[in-house]
Amino acid sequence: MIGKIKKGSGFKGCVNYVLGKEQTVLLHADGVLTESRSDIIRSFCMQTGMNPDLKKPVGHIALSYSAVDAPKLTDEKMVQLAQEYMREMKITDTQYIIVRHQDREHPHVHIVFNRIDNNGKTISDRNDMYRNEQVCKKLKAKHGLYFAKGKEQVKQHRLKEPDKSKYEIYTAVKNEIGKSRNWQQLQHRLAEKGITIQFKRKGQTDEIQGISFSKGEYTFKGSEIDRSFSFSKLDRYFGDTGLNVAESQRQTAFAPIREQIPTRSNAESPFISGSLGLFFASPSPVDEEPNLNLRKKKKKKKRLKL
Numbered sequence: 265m266i267g268k269i270k271k272g273s274g275f276k277g278c279v280n281y282v283l284g285k286e287q288t289v290l291l292h293a294d295g296v297l298t299e300s301r302s303d304i305i306r307s308f309c310m311q312t313g314m315n316p317d318l319k320k321p322v323g324h325i326a327l328s329y330s331a332v333d334a335p336k337l338t339d340e341k342m343v344q345l346a347q348e349y350m351r352e353m354k355i356t357d358t359q360y361i362i363v364r365h366q367d368r369e370h371p372h373v374h375i376v377f378n379r380i381d382n383n384g385k386t387i388s389d390r391n392d393m394y395r396n397e398q399v400c401k402k403l404k405a406k407h408g409l410y411f412a413k414g415k416e417q418v419k420q421h422r423l424k425e426p427d428k429s430k431y432e433i434y435t436a437v438k439n440e441i442g443k444s445r446n447w448q449q450l451q452h453r454l455a456e457k458g459i460t461i462q463f464k465r466k467g468q469t470d471e472i473q474g475i476s477f478s479k480g481e482y483t484f485k486g487s488e489i490d491r492s493f494s495f496s497k498l499d500r501y502f503g504d505t506g507l508n509v510a511e512s513q514r515q516t517a518f519a520p521i522r523e524q525i526p527t528r529s530n531a532e533s534p535f536i537s538g539s540l541g542l543f544f545a546s547p548s549p550v551d552e553e554p555n556l557n558l559r560k561k562k563k564k565k566k567r568l569k570l
Contacts, residue, residue: 265329265404267349267396271379271389272322275308279361282324282374287366291373292343295359295382304361308376311359314384321379323355323387328372330410337371339364345403346373352399353392357381429482433459434489437477446502463495472499 272278283290283301290298296307312321327346329337337345346362360377379387404411423431436457437450444450451461454477462483464474475486475495486493 265327265345265400265409267400268326268328269389269392269396270324271320272324273320275305275312275322275376275378278322278324278376279305279308282361282363282365282376285365285367289339289364289366290361291339291364292346292362293360295378296361298361308359308378311378311382312380315380315386318380318386323375323377323379323389325349325375325377326372327375328370331370332410334371342371342373345407346375349399349403350375350377352402353395355387357383358387426482426484429479430484430489433477433479433484434493437489437493441498441501447499 279301282288283304293304295311297303308322312318315321327349342364343362350356350360355377358378358381360375363374363376365372365374377387379389381387403409436454436459440450440453440457444453447461454461458479460478462476462478463472464476465471466473472495475493475498476483477486477489477493478484486495486498491497
């Protein structure tokens with residue numbers, strides 16, 4: 265069970281979409297006239313007049329289920345699940361329709377609802393993406409619905425943006441992480457696939473507390489792509505098998521300098537000309553000062569004895 269939530273400004277386009285396809289069945293409606301599509305649209309629009317300041321009064325949710333669950337998902341069961349989902353999401357006391365589409369192998373319904381409730385108040389969409397995920401998991405467990413084993417079950421060729429780019433990043437990171445010994449190698453391998461990595465730092469410090477991946481015009485936090493792709497989990501992996509991010513970045517920064525340093529044998533002079541020579545061990549004028557003063561004192565003592 266997966267829920268996808270969208271919001272819009274006009275009921276006409278949304279209602280025509282969900283009812284305009286072939287093999288479409290209006291399973292249930294509440295608070296709207298259902299003689300025709302025009303009646304449904306008009307009913308929704310009349311209620312929006314109670315709160316004209318809300319720019320996006322249209323709520324549209326697609327609830328999709330695994331084909332494995334198809335035998336148990338009768339029309340009545342689909343309505344039950346949709347209504348239970350709405351209650352859990354606090355979408356209550358408002359107009360809605362539930363429409364089933366049968367154009368795909370997996371069962372799915374569309375819910376169109378008015379975000380302006382029957383009392384003229386706005387139905388909040390705060391944290392609705394997070395709540396949607398939690399409610400779907402809860403209902404799957406409660407009703408014994410199929411849990412897909414990872415993202416490999418997703419049919420990526422059917423995805424649209426931004427989900428298409430998100431899954432392309434997921435696949436690339438999953439494939440390249442095992443081939444990379446450190447962050448530098450992972451960045452290089454992903455760059456060849458058109459994917460870049462950005463690190464989020466804490467304030468003005470060098471402490472890294474987050475990571476995001478970009479492909480084309482889309483950018484996602486690591487945890488949005490997959491929970492195992494958070495910065496802390498990826499950096500822990502590199503901490504165990506190679507350079508962590510701080511060391512990797514330091515080596516990347518000094519790589520051009522190291523290429524300029526000539527290789528010398530033990531028989532050659534330990535001194536290196538230029539500013540880099542300051543970092544190598546050499547006699548210091550400060551270190552010689554105490555020995556010079558000591559020799560002067562010894563000479564004075566010999567003169568006094570004479």
